[in-house]
Amino acid sequence: PWIWLFGDDDEMHPECVAKFYEILGNLQPEVSVIRFNTDVIDEASEIRKCNPSHPQSESASEFLFNRLLGHRKSYVTEYIFRRSTYSLRGGFPDYPAAWCADDAAWFSFAGNGPILTIPGPRVRWRSSRINITGANRSCQTEKLEAGRRFLNFIEKEVEPGDSGHSADEWSEARSIWFENQVRYLSPLTPSLIRAVIQANSPWNRPRIERAILAIIWTIKGHFREARRWLTKAKTKRSIKTPTC
Structure with a gap:
């Protein structure tokens, strides 16, 4: 048996299930992790981005190396894995907010076998400010700890x-990934800024550079939030029903 943790707000091409069963008959026993290529959709199910296709086959370590560099987009909803391997490996690692737990799990589940990509039909992952990935300020402390x-x-x-x-x-590669996480999580609180510039940080930059970048990204983040708030306020005023 296989497990597919498909998000309730994500979508798939109508041929995805049939394509999975098609390749299942020719699958080698050492393969425990399979994935689809992905597109990103918005709240209205409009495609906003077609992610680059994965290699047809790659080792789990090569996947993680490219993941750190930002060369691989990856979402839980695109993966299918053997239930026996899931049980043998003890499931997903216990990271705060489950952040990064899926990427670590694919390495564990794949073992010495490759991660295979199903060609053709794609899975559509929904980007939204109400999910944990889209909401960059959600669980910031937990995400940083999980990242470590x-x-x-x-x-x-x-x-x-x-x-x-x-x-x-x-x-x-680890430094690049951590830097991108800091940028993504911004704006940061003062305590989180101190945390990301501490001496044992995986960020391979001088501490003064870390501090400057974290502060700049935090200021920019606050400006983005202010613009978003003003836009919403203007929209509410424009649709308000006039009184007679």
């Missing part, structure tokens, strides 16, 4: 078994 655990997992569990990239390349 995720990067520690990669450094301790993934890198030692990978021969395709050097330790310096992995270190740089």
